[in-house]
Amino acid sequence: MSxxxxxxxxxxxxxxxxxxxxxxxxxxxxxxxxxxxxxxxxDLGGERYLRTGEILPEEELAxxxxxxxxxxxxxxxxxxxxxxxxxxxxLRIRFELDEYVNLRPVIRYPGVKTxxxxxxxxxxxxxxxRENSEGLYGGAGGFHxxxxxxxxxxxxxxxxxxxxxxxxxxxxxxxxxxxxxKKLTLVHKTNVLTYxxxxxxxxxxxxxxxxxxxxxxxxxxxxxxIFFLAEPSRFDVIVTDNMFGDIITxxxxxxxxxxxxxxxxxxxxxxxxxxxxxxxxxxxxxxxxAINPLAAIGALQMLLENLGEEEAAARVDAGIRFACSKxxxxxxxxxxxxxxxxxxxxxxxxxx
Ligand code: IPM
Ligand code: MN
Numbered sequence: 001m002s003x004x005x006x007x008x009x010x011x012x013x014x015x016x017x018x019x020x021x022x023x024x025x026x027x028x029x030x031x032x033x034x035x036x037x038x039x040x041x042x043d044l045g046g047e048r049y050l051r052t053g054e055i056l057p058e059e060e061l062a063x064x065x066x067x068x069x070x071x072x073x074x075x076x077x078x079x080x081x082x083x084x085x086x087x088x089x090x091l092r093i094r095f096e097l098d099e100y101v102n103l104r105p106v107i108r109y110p111g112v113k114t115x116x117x118x119x120x121x122x123x124x125x126x127x128x129x130r131e132n133s134e135g136l137y138g139g140a141g142g143f144h145x146x147x148x149x150x151x152x153x154x155x156x157x158x159x160x161x162x163x164x165x166x167x168x169x170x171x172x173x174x175x176x177x178x179x180x181x182k183k184l185t186l187v188h189k190t191n192v193l194t195y196x197x198x199x200x201x202x203x204x205x206x207x208x209x210x211x212x213x214x215x216x217x218x219x220x221x222x223x224x225x226i227f228f229l230a231e232p233s234r235f236d237v238i239v240t241d242n243m244f245g246d247i248i249t250x251x252x253x254x255x256x257x258x259x260x261x262x263x264x265x266x267x268x269x270x271x272x273x274x275x276x277x278x279x280x281x282x283x284x285x286x287x288x289x290a291i292n293p294l295a296a297i298g299a300l301q302m303l304l305e306n307l308g309e310e311e312a313a314a315r316v317d318a319g320i321r322f323a324c325s326k327x328x329x330x331x332x333x334x335x336x337x338x339x340x341x342x343x344x345x346x347x348x349x350x351x352x
Contacts, residue, residue: 322349
């Protein structure tokens with residue numbers, strides 16, 4: 001019998017993306033056992049855009065849809081005006097592949113120092129299930145009388161019954177996983193966003209009947225920021241909309257130890273999912289060997305889990321934990337190791 005094989009789309013992208021993806025692929029080769037990988041490279045990002053004017057040609061999109069999963073480095077180029085690549089590349093892939101879940105684990109690994117010295121690794125262990133296909137990211141709205149003194153800018157949050165229901169259902173199901181504590185917290189702003197928040201709350205209340213074994217809770221998004229610092233242990237699985245999820249997961253990254261550790265998945269449970277370090281292209285650190293690859297390696301771990309390669313994923317996890325026990329800091333330039341040496345540490349820990 002020939003071994004399982006996975007076609008993995010690789011988008012190194014911009015800035016430090018290629019450096020961290022290289023470490024991810026190095027770790028993948030080290031933990032791969034019992035299955036084959038067919039990497040499919042994609043030249044997408046700011047460089048290609050500046051060179052050819054193309055951002056995401058149809059045929060590239062079609063090739064992406066033919067993969068089993070995607071590993072993305074970073075999108076964002078200092079010479080490209082903000083908003084262009086984000087919308088036409090990153091968000092377009094999320095939307096076209098209908099990756100409606102943005103899954104962001106917030107886990108404090110042993111030995112990692114953060115800005116909140118009172119937190120222990122038992123305190124910080126939750127996941128954020130961020131809606132990834134609508135809300136304020138839907139692009140609804142427009143300008144009126146642009147550039148005049150009576151200018152109007154409208155940016156609307158679109159929340160569909162279908163969209164809210166599928167993300168809340170995913171979160172409830174996630175809360176039942178054996179590694180979770182069966183608690184789901186809706187984070188929103190129901191005291192002000194009385195339509196969108198109301199829809200989210202009603203859907204949570206309805207599905208709570210079906211998931212009677214899962215405890216539910218509600219926290220306003222501003223209060224959630226307080227609890228991330230003051231009492232993170234109250235969270236197990238958080239479900240929230242696209243914009244709130246974007247914001248609170250950066251705070252989540254900081255209580256993990258920094259952006260250098262924060263990985264996320266853009267998941268379509270029935271389709272092709274894409275995994276990425278959430279920190280961006282870090283132009284300041286490009287090519288210096290200072291960037292932390294652990295977030296990209298964490299993204300690889302999530303990709304392996306998504307492909308059903310639990311054993312390989314567990315080895316990556318062990319490798320990341322080993323590297324965390326060695327690094328004095330997760331911040332670029334303060335790690336005491338180069339990007340590639342951190343990748344080597346992960347390989348060492350994964351092989352132990
Ligand atoms: C993220 C990023 C993106 C987002 C940007 C780059 C469009 O901040 O993945 O969190 O807002 O979703
Ligand atoms: Mn973000």
